[in-house]
Amino acid sequence: MPWSNQNGSNNDNQNPWGKPPGGGGGNQTPPDLDEVIRRLQERFGSLFGGRGGHGGNRGNGGPELSKGMITGFLALVMLVWGVSGFYKVAADEEAIVLRFGQHVATKGPGLNWHIPYPVETVQKLPVTSIQRQEIGFRHFADGTLRKRTNESLMLTKDENIVDISFIVQYKIKSAEDYLFNIDNPEKTVRDAAESAIREVIGRTLIDDVLTTKKAEVEVETEQLIQSILDSYSAGISVTTVKLQDVQPPERVIKEFKDVASAREDKERAKNEAQAYANDITPKSRGEAKKIVLDAQGYAKEVVEKAKGEASRFESLLAAYRQAPEVTRKRLYLDTMQEVMTNADKVIVDGSVAKNVLPYLPLDKQPAKAEVTK
Numbered sequence: 001m002p003w004s005n006q007n008g009s010n011n012d013n014q015n016p017w018g019k020p021p022g023g024g025g026g027n028q029t030p031p032d033l034d035e036v037i038r039r040l041q042e043r044f045g046s047l048f049g050g051r052g053g054h055g056g057n058r059g060n061g062g063p064e065l066s067k068g069m070i071t072g073f074l075a076l077v078m079l080v081w082g083v084s085g086f087y088k089v090a091a092d093e094e095a096i097v098l099r100f101g102q103h104v105a106t107k108g109p110g111l112n113w114h115i116p117y118p119v120e121t122v123q124k125l126p127v128t129s130i131q132r133q134e135i136g137f138r139h140f141a142d143g144t145l146r147k148r149t150n151e152s153l154m155l156t157k158d159e160n161i162v163d164i165s166f167i168v169q170y171k172i173k174s175a176e177d178y179l180f181n182i183d184n185p186e187k188t189v190r191d192a193a194e195s196a197i198r199e200v201i202g203r204t205l206i207d208d209v210l211t212t213k214k215a216e217v218e219v220e221t222e223q224l225i226q227s228i229l230d231s232y233s234a235g236i237s238v239t240t241v242k243l244q245d246v247q248p249p250e251r252v253i254k255e256f257k258d259v260a261s262a263r264e265d266k267e268r269a270k271n272e273a274q275a276y277a278n279d280i281t282p283k284s285r286g287e288a289k290k291i292v293l294d295a296q297g298y299a300k301e302v303v304e305k306a307k308g309e310a311s312r313f314e315s316l317l318a319a320y321r322q323a324p325e326v327t328r329k330r331l332y333l334d335t336m337q338e339v340m341t342n343a344d345k346v347i348v349d350g351s352v353a354k355n356v357l358p359y360l361p362l363d364k365q366p367a368k369a370e371v372t373k
Contacts, residue, residue, distance in 0.1 A: 085116040092128040094175045097121075106175060123179060127172045130239060133189050135197065136165030137244070153249065154198050160206040161249050166218075168193045168225065169240040177235025188234060189225075193241075196224035206248075210260075214243055 088111050089095045095107040099120045107122075114120040136152030139145055152163050170189060172178045182188045200220045201209060209217060222241040229236045248256040320327040 081116050085113050085120075087112055087114065087122055089124060090126075092126050093124045094127045096123045096125065096175055096179055098123065103176060103180065125172055125175045125178060127175055130169050130171050133168045133170075133186065133193060134165075135168065135190065135193050136163075151194055154201045156201055156206040156209060157203050158205050162201065162206055162209055163245070163247050163249050164197065164201065164209075164243065165245040166193075166197065166221075166241060166243045168238065169242075170236050170238045172235060173237040174235030177233050179235075181233045181235065185234065185236065188232065189229070189236065192225050192228040193221070196221050196228060199224060209246055210248075210256075214246060218243055 087095065089107055089109045091109045093109065095112060096103060097105040097107060097114050097120055099115070104120070105114075114122055135148075137145055137147050147165070149163070152165050153161055154164060156162055168189060178185060197217075200217055204213060204217060218241045222238055225241065226238045229238065247253060316327065316331070
């Protein structure tokens with residue numbers, strides 16, 4: 001049944017339910033389904049180059065064909081829309097599923113499906129890959145490196161300025177916190193790293209930073225950065241802080257090098273003196289010990305010898321008291337033997353003694369020379 005007013009005349013300006021645009025009432029008949037389909041067919045026909053209008057010829061089964069086309073078209077649209085919801089998550093990623101902006105699920109690696117846009121959207125995050133931030137310098141794609149002095153210059157405990165460049169490596173430990181709790185993760189990590197390194201350097205002497213305490217600075221900075229990020233619930237785990245370049249400012253680097261060279265010369269002189277002391281001290285101690293031991297040995301020898309002489313004299317005295325003549329003669333012979341043993345002697349046989357000149361300097365002859373027949 002066509003839409004019409006009370007007078008039975010058609011009015012194309014009326015809405016599909018037969019009411020005037022002005023909202024006037026009246027007894028209106030309900031819309032005819034066939035008429036609705038016909039009008040939709042005319043509109044789609046005009047879009048695809050067909051003939052429209054009330055005068056269009058319809059073949060047999062026209063309304064049924066229009067219903068099939070519309071149904072098929074809608075089914076195709078729904079199929080394409082549904083297939084667009086499939087997505088793949090890589091092995092190093094996690095996917096955050098948002099339904100009208102609200103987090104509803106976290107998907108792991110593999111093929112997944114979500115209600116297509118605009119109902120649900122997916123954001124993928126590299127949760128296992130190591131990311132890095134450069135503080136105090138930047139590497140560019142063409143291989144050049146540029147300093148950032150506004151980040152690298154900082155004050156030490158002894159009020160000296162030091163130029164420090166370092167790298168912070170981190171990874172995502174909670175995709176939800178990383179996505180929803182911080183606005184700009186890279187800037188957050190950079191700001192936290194710069195704040196942490198300045199605090200650590202501010203309580204460290206410049207000589208320690210330049211020489212012996214680089215490893216301690218790295219460890220303290222890493223712990224402080226992690227503490228700051230945890231206070232933000234950033235969902236980030238700091239893996240490494242590595243100092244790249246630690247040196248005085250460029251304008252005074254020559255003077256610092258001179259100071260460092262003088263310090264090295266001082267240390268070298270101290271080491272050489274210590275080495276000499278380590279070498280000479282044991283020798284001196286050894287020689288002193290040897291002298292002491294020799295003196296102790298000599299003293300013991302003298303004492304023992306004196307004791308022996310005294311004991312011998314006492315023995316001779318006892319023998320002399322028992323046989324004075326025998327003891328006196330024995331002492332005489334012993335004494336002569338001792339004397340003659342060390343004297344130069346020339347023994348001349350009596351048969352040739354008369355041929356020896358009396359002026360012959362016998363004392364100048366070789367020792368122990370013997371002339372025999």
